[in-house]
Amino acid sequence: MTLPVLEPGRLFARLRRDCALEWDAYVRHPFLTGLADGTLPAEAFRTYLVQDYLYLLQYARCYALAIYKDGQAASMRSTARLLAGLLDTELGLHIEYCAQWGLSEDDLAREPESLELLAYTRTILDYGQSGDILDLMVSLSACLIGYAEIGLRLLADPATRREGNPYLHWIEVYGGEHYVALANQGARRLDELAISHGADARYAMLKRCFRTTVLLETAFWTPRPLRT
Numbered sequence: 270m271t272l273p274v275l276e277p278g279r280l281f282a283r284l285r286r287d288c289a290l291e292w293d294a295y296v297r298h299p300f301l302t303g304l305a306d307g308t309l310p311a312e313a314f315r316t317y318l319v320q321d322y323l324y325l326l327q328y329a330r331c332y333a334l335a336i337y338k339d340g341q342a343a344s345m346r347s348t349a350r351l352l353a354g355l356l357d358t359e360l361g362l363h364i365e366y367c368a369q370w371g372l373s374e375d376d377l378a379r380e381p382e383s384l385e386l387l388a389y390t391r392t393i394l395d396y397g398q399s400g401d402i403l404d405l406m407v408s409l410s411a412c413l414i415g416y417a418e419i420g421l422r423l424l425a426d427p428a429t430r431r432e433g434n435p436y437l438h439w440i441e442v443y444g445g446e447h448y449v450a451l452a453n454q455g456a457r458r459l460d461e462l463a464i465s466h467g468a469d470a471r472y473a474m475l476k477r478c479f480r481t482t483v484l485l486e487t488a489f490w491t492p493r494p495l496r497t
């Protein structure tokens with residue numbers, strides 16, 4: 270699998286190139302080096318997993334908002350399918366995966382949202398609510414496409430440890446065919462929206478919004494649970 274989304278002339282490729290320093294800090298974060306060589310402390314991964322479960326709930330709200338902001342039957346239908354897949358399948362898979370790490374569904378539901386999660390997801394929802402469907406999809410692109418880029422790179426990297434690496438499954442999910450296809454589909458939609466909603470004329474604003482989401486996604490690798 271590849272990510273043609275990185276080809277020049279595509280909106281995502283332009284945003285990524287214009288925020289290259291921030292992007293590299295996100296996709297080459299030490300958390301990911303630890304996943305790739307298997308040295309990440311399990312506790313750091315568990316903390317991340319719980320927050321990622323809570324994140325997926327907010328992510329589902331973002332896609333619900335995307336349907337509301339859209340208005341084109343064909344893309345509303347495909348976003349509705351994506352949302353149903355997220356709620357019916359992916360959330361369940363995440364719960365099963367967390368169980369393998371000793372985290373019960375109660376553990377997941379009980380944990381408060383971290384500052385990183387709150388800042389990230391509510392910022393995306395705010396860009397989406399105060400902007401239009403293009404603002405929202407640009408805000409969602411760092412997470413949708415970034416994870417595919419990370420998964421593909423780590424899978425292809427000979428330095429990634431395969432034997433006995435407890436994090437290999439995570440890497441295989443995001444570098445896998447299913448997830449990479451979703452990322453490519455999202456990028457194609459972004460290119461359609463770039464034309465229909467005039468991305469060139471408002472590029473500076475889109476870039477600012479993209480850069481903020483990349484910085485927030487970077488902070489999300491190491492969420493600090495919010496406790497009294």
Ligand SMILES: Cc1ncc(CO)c(N)n1
Nearest residue numbers: 321324412413416486489
């Ligand atoms: C924070 C975050 N970003 C992106 C993804 C990919 O769906 C995820 N699971 N979590």
